[in-house]
Amino acid sequence: MNIQTIVSQLNQHKNNQDNLPIASLVERVLSREEGILTSTGAVRATTGKYTGRSPKDKFIVQDEETKDQVEWGEVNQPINEDKFLNLFNKVTDYLSEQDELFTFNGFAGGDEKYRLPIQVITQFAWHNLFANQLFIRPTEDELKNHKPEFTVVSAPHFKADPEVDGTNSETFIIVSFKHKIVLIGGTEYAGEIKKSIFSVMNYLLPTKQDILPMHCSANVGSEGDVALFFGLSGTGKTTLSADPNRRLIGDDEHAWSQNGIFNIEGGCYAKTVNLSEEKEPQIYNAIRFGAVLENVVVNEDSRLPDYDDTSLTENTRAAYAIDHIDNIIQPSIAGHPNTIVFLTADAFGVLPPISKLTKEQAMYHFLSGYTSKLAGTERGITEPEATFSACFGSPFLPLPAATYAKMLGEKIDEHDAQVFLVNTGWTGGPYGVGSRMKLGYTRSMVQAALEGELNNVDTVKDEFFGLSIPQQCPGVPSDVLNPKKTWEDPEAYDSKAKELASKFHNNFKKFNHITTDIQNAGPTFKA
Incomplete structure (x- = not known):
């Protein structure tokens, strides 16, 4: 059975929650006890022992597609195709037995000429809410005709066996460009979902479309x-680009084509450590209903987030849709840069x-x-x-x-x-x-x-x-x-x-x- 058939079967899971609206996703997060509702209206979830990326657990499948293109080494660790396929089958068998799955269909890339249709299938409702906030959400008409070209499959509670599966630990983030799959397991840290798609775009844009992908924020003046x-x-990318006198294009991932700049994402993933309304009002006020707070300590009685408390991690985060910020440019496209910092x-x-x-x-x-x-x-x-x-x-x-x-x-x-x-x-x-x-x-x-x-x-x-x-x-x-x-x-x-x-x-x-x-x-x- 080929990979796309297996993905289709996951989409046909008896309780697959497909492109739920934000309010429904929030309800599922709460009813499944994956997170709590804070006084801001945002959901707060915690990620256990993995509160940041796991770079030593990231792999790219080495095959005829990638062997001469990828710069192999500590950053891009190779894993063979047989190991990947075996692990993929185990993960998808595991997910097929879950009570519910959650699917998000959307895009990476704000310019319609160059965007990548993606699908994110998750074990957790809050991870799907995260994807909904971070990627570009389709219109109703776009959703009807949506055909994903890349799929993220996330199973945080599935743990790899390094000796059998060829991984370095229980955790794995594996990209197969041949099969157009990102496979994530053994970690609840949602940032892996976001960054895996960025890695995909960093491969596809230069090699397929002669476009420069960039790890940067961007804004535009009057x-x-x-x-x-x-x-x-x-x-300071997020902080400095959120300027009340300039319109935000995006806070983290962009591409530079022959026409100018476009945002790869549809949201922001901001650090919240020591966040205050006085110093960073745009970010502070963007954390409202629909947003996800990750590993932020919350007062049990008042449900107020305490952004100064780093007892869970220094890497506290907020994920929110870019339209939670008033001063933005939509669509997230602009001309060629005048200044680079x-x-x-x-x-x-x-x-x-x-x-x-x-x-x-x-x-x-x-x-x-x-x-x-x-x-x-x-x-x-x-x-x-x-x-x-x-x-x-x-x-x-x-x-x-x-x-x-x-x-x-x-x-x-x-x-x-x-x-x-x-x-x-x-x-x-x-x-x-x-x-x-x-x-x-x-x-x-x-x-x-x-x-x-x-x-x-x-x-x-x-x-x-x-x-x-x-x-x-x-x-x-x-x-x-x-x-x-x-x-x-x-x-x-x-x-x-x-x-x-x-x-x-x-x-x-x-x-x-x-x-x-x-x-x-x-x-x-x-x-």
Whole structure:
């Protein structure tokens, strides 16, 4: 029996709840005791021991479709087709015995010319509600004619046997491009559903349609000027793109075609740790009926979410439809970007809070993708840890990083985009000594960059990284702009800067076939 026949049988399960409206899904979540209703109207669910992604449990099926395309390694681990098919059969047999299944049919990709019809079949009602919030919901007419080209099958309570199934643990996230299936089991963390489809798009868009997929948020100004914000989880993509003076295109995943930008998703998956209405009103007010709170502690009596309580995890999340935010552009499509911002949370505390990049520096820092992994975004990370993630999204890139970098460089050249590196991390010292950059300062710097106020200001070259640091910026004290001036001990700063510069150089050695001008655009200090 082929895979599509098995999927069809799941769709015909006697109690398959197909494309339930939000209110019905919420009722099912509550009646099945998968979550609770909070005072905001949002559902709160918890995910047990897996409160973040499981990168060591992610696989791509190695077959004639992928063997020469995918960059195999720690990120893209191969699994053979027989192992996949055997596990798929076991998972679908398990799901067929469940009392209920839940199916969502929708799309990935806001531009109708390039969108991917998808289906998400889940064991949990709240996972289906999550998919409903995060992906693009079809109209009634679109639903009638919907034919999924990729299917996610999620069975959180099914646990793999590593010795038999070829996995590394009980958990697995497996993508088969040949069979057009994502198979998820052994984890209740809903983010795996979202990120697996992003990985699929990161393979299909460049190879099939010559479109650049990007791990970034995006917004558009009143004059139609478009800005992109690249960065890993916790660096501020969602926060900084949710600007009351600009309309949001999307908060995490986009694609750049010959026509401009489009959002891959239909919702937002925002970190909620320390969330407040005062600092982030758009996100705070988007958490209402239909939204899903993940691993957020809730007061048992009042049902008020406590966003400051991280006793379950630092990686508390809210999933909500993009139309929960008033200031959006619909459909989620815009023109070519004028400004590109690379966000990094530098735990060393030595990178400037904002710097202007040449095209070559932009390519270097895009390939480097430096930041600090923040507590809770992955299992085992308990405090910030320096890391390099190519293209600010290495865990989700099936193809070699140079493929995406080459495409971005061509886009920057073609559309004369201005590129900035913004450090939302530490100032005045490294993590544990200094403090996190004030959000108000970061907002002022980003606003100045978007409005062109930094295009012609005087700059000074950073002595270790070769970055051009603006000497003034509206709303930001000049001493804050130069990181060395914020440290009490200049020698300690020099030592940390040299240490980080060396890490950049060592990381960049892994890239092949990179032009000399890009290689030389990194830190000027060399040990």
